[in-house]
Amino acid sequence: MAAVHAKKNAPSRELLEKIFRTAYRIRVFETEGIKLYRQGLIRGYFHPYLGQEGIATGVCAALKEGDYIASTHRGHGHCIAWGADVKRMVAELLQKETGYCRGYGGSMHIADIRAGNLGANGIVGAGTPLGVGAALAAQIRGSDAVTVTFTTDGASNNGTFLESLNLAAIWNLNFILVIENNQYAVSTRIEESTRETDLYKRGLSIGVESHQIDGNDPLAVYHLTIEAADKCRAGKGPILIEAKTFRHMGHHVNDPGKYMPEDRLAYYKARDPIDRARNALVEISGAEKSEIDAIESEIAAEFEEAVGFAKNSREVTAEEFRQFAAAY
Amino acid sequence: MREIMYREALREALDEEMQRDPNVFVIGEGIAERGGSYKVTEGLLAKYGPKRIRDTPIAEAGMIGVGVGAAIAGARPIVEILYVDFAMLGMDMIVNQAAKFRLMTGGEGRVPFVLRTQGGAGGGVAAQHSQSLEALFYHIPGLKVVMPSVPADAKGLLKYALRQDDPVMFLEHKHLYMTKGPVPGGEHIVEFGKADIKRAGKDVTIIAWSNMIPRSLEAAESLAAEGIEAEVVDPRTLVPLDEETILTSVAKTHRVVIVQEAVRRGGVASDIASIIQEKAFYELDAPIEIVAGLNVPIPFNLELEKASVPQKSDIIAAVKRSLYVPSYAMAAE
Ligand SMILES: Cc1ncc(C[n+]2csc(CCOP(=O)(O)OP(=O)(O)O)c2C)c(N)n1
Ligand SMILES: [Mg+2]
Numbered sequence: 157m158a159a160v161h162a163k164k165n166a167p168s169r170e171l172l173e174k175i176f177r178t179a180y181r182i183r184v185f186e187t188e189g190i191k192l193y194r195q196g197l198i199r200g201y202f203h204p205y206l207g208q209e210g211i212a213t214g215v216c217a218a219l220k221e222g223d224y225i226a227s228t229h230r231g232h233g234h235c236i237a238w239g240a241d242v243k244r245m246v247a248e249l250l251q252k253e254t255g256y257c258r259g260y261g262g263s264m265h266i267a268d269i270r271a272g273n274l275g276a277n278g279i280v281g282a283g284t285p286l287g288v289g290a291a292l293a294a295q296i297r298g299s300d301a302v303t304v305t306f307t308t309d310g311a312s313n314n315g316t317f318l319e320s321l322n323l324a325a326i327w328n329l330n331f332i333l334v335i336e337n338n339q340y341a342v343s344t345r346i347e348e349s350t351r352e353t354d355l356y357k358r359g360l361s362i363g364v365e366s367h368q369i370d371g372n373d374p375l376a377v378y379h380l381t382i383e384a385a386d387k388c389r390a391g392k393g394p395i396l397i398e399a400k401t402f403r404h405m406g407h408h409v410n411d412p413g414k415y416m417p418e419d420r421l422a423y424y425k426a427r428d429p430i431d432r433a434r435n436a437l438v439e440i441s442g443a444e445k446s447e448i449d450a451i452e453s454e455i456a457a458e459f460e461e462a463v464g465f466a467k468n469s470r471e472v473t474a475e476e477f478r479q480f481a482a483a484y
Numbered sequence: 485m486r487e488i489m490y491r492e493a494l495r496e497a498l499d500e501e502m503q504r505d506p507n508v509f510v511i512g513e514g515i516a517e518r519g520g521s522y523k524v525t526e527g528l529l530a531k532y533g534p535k536r537i538r539d540t541p542i543a544e545a546g547m548i549g550v551g552v553g554a555a556i557a558g559a560r561p562i563v564e565i566l567y568v569d570f571a572m573l574g575m576d577m578i579v580n581q582a583a584k585f586r587l588m589t590g591g592e593g594r595v596p597f598v599l600r601t602q603g604g605a606g607g608g609v610a611a612q613h614s615q616s617l618e619a620l621f622y623h624i625p626g627l628k629v630v631m632p633s634v635p636a637d638a639k640g641l642l643k644y645a646l647r648q649d650d651p652v653m654f655l656e657h658k659h660l661y662m663t664k665g666p667v668p669g670g671e672h673i674v675e676f677g678k679a680d681i682k683r684a685g686k687d688v689t690i691i692a693w694s695n696m697i698p699r700s701l702e703a704a705e706s707l708a709a710e711g712i713e714a715e716v717v718d719p720r721t722l723v724p725l726d727e728e729t730i731l732t733s734v735a736k737t738h739r740v741v742i743v744q745e746a747v748r749r750g751g752v753a754s755d756i757a758s759i760i761q762e763k764a765f766y767e768l769d770a771p772i773e774i775v776a777g778l779n780v781p782i783p784f785n786l787e788l789e790k791a792s793v794p795q796k797s798d799i800i801a802a803v804k805r806s807l808y809v810p811s812y813a814m815a816a817e
Contacts, residue, residue, distance in 0.1 A: 199608035199786060251608070251785040262610045262784030278612030279570065280542045313541035314573075341542055343518045349541035415517075474791035481780035481792075 169441035176433040205233035207404035210429030212237035214377025224303040226287035231276025246462040252469035281314035291329035310341030324394040331394035359396030371399030485666035493635035497642035509536040512564030548574030555597035568603035582651035583626030594649040602656040614782035616746035629722040633697035635665040640674030657695040677724035685713035692743040703799035738769040748776035773802040
């Protein structure tokens, strides 16, 4: 593993607050979203990002306008960290016309293509070639935009992983592949699906600079991504980052996750990314408890407002949909 | 006869065939300890062990390919793919390898490979988890295409699939797993290419498969209340297709409605319609009606999802058009 020395000297209050806000916003979105799901207001699949917030938060804080991201089936966190409007996200989950995809996409397909978010994906592994494609388009345009694909331990055993990362490598693309290694694919432990559980080594084997990092440390993820993006823009891409993490619950809302060992869960909960983001804000920049409380209630209120917005929005009618379908 | 669920019928078939033939084995994602997403393989790990009930990583192209390879080498693999949508990742292995091998080897090589998967819309799982893709496989010579609609057929067809020597696309429907029906215990085999009349009737022939069978039967019940007796024909296997049973029914009713959940364009219904008009043109008293999905990916919104796939009311309307019931007779519009 090539060593990258994170610039740990005094991150600004602005940065620390941004990181905490994002991580907390994701936490609220998922926690409250699950409640809406349980009330029957959301249908289909809902894969919570609880426990993994540090990764999307740290990575997206390091990117710039004009960059791209591509996501997974567990995509709410990436979307929020990328700056999505929570109102339109909730509206999408509630299948409303005001949602990011007019209610046609849902949780597994939220995208904001105008903002460079290629979207969540229902097909495990599909985001990697799509992200490499966005990086290729940027190269052809002569842009220095960087594309990050968030992918998973599960997807790293899929052919799309090797095929597309290798393309990114031979073409020196501005591409960062972030493997969110939460060590499970549904109930399958990573040890059951690969002999080499250090997934960053996959990149090394095809000449891609590769790193492993604690994905529950948003600040560390941020610093590493800043360096990775700089290297890409200097023509030294692609770069692979394996971020180790763990889900706080089952694979989706209806999976009790009984197969997840309690001690492992406790270990990761003790390294909760939200707590770490909050602590960093308090310890490094001396934020007061009252300030933290104010941020937290502001974000909770924002979610409440989003629910109200979504509930008051209308759905696309069957007639309108038929008109849309006529283009097919 | 005892009634069991579709998924239990499938499990029973697997169990009986694994017992009978040590060459039968199953691979798939989460099928072993977890028993599969639809609980079809539940309990089989304990009975047959990890050698014959194996979990795989998320590697559809690889697992379909190794299934095909194992079949060529004389084993009887069943590869379970969670959603038919994901079988698309293994299309080379299905289309260029499994389907071609018998011909390419001058008829010497056989591929007794079964791909079990499920499709269909319902429940808001959106565009990449809702498709009905039988037409893709139907189009490829060399593949058998099986679409059971009731538990008894699920059991009998799966047992038959494991005793014949060609690659089989065994397409279940996500809404059928929990449905119940009478299923014979023990040796119950349904050969391929034998349609089943799910409901007898004299006025119109409804041809449907998979989840469109229960929907067509509901429509038929409502029509019966209005004095229209529909015959509901379930081909059960699209390849091979039992043309004889279909044509016999057409000769009896002279009117045909074909119902498929899949999108209309390039669908199996269109092909069946062309077979009927070619072989039974003079039997027809009305244009053949096709009730099919809209030519569009399935949207997440539940109302729009419903608008995208055939509903009972669509089937009833098509039947009435074919019978020239006034106010429905708009087929030529
Ligand atoms: C190609 C494909 N195969 C299988 C699935 C079904 N599936 C959805 S999520 C999942 C497990 C994913 O595990 P991982 O990739 O590690 O991501 P995580 O859920 O842990 O974030 C599976 C098997 C799918 N969506 N796409
Ligand atoms: Mg995982």
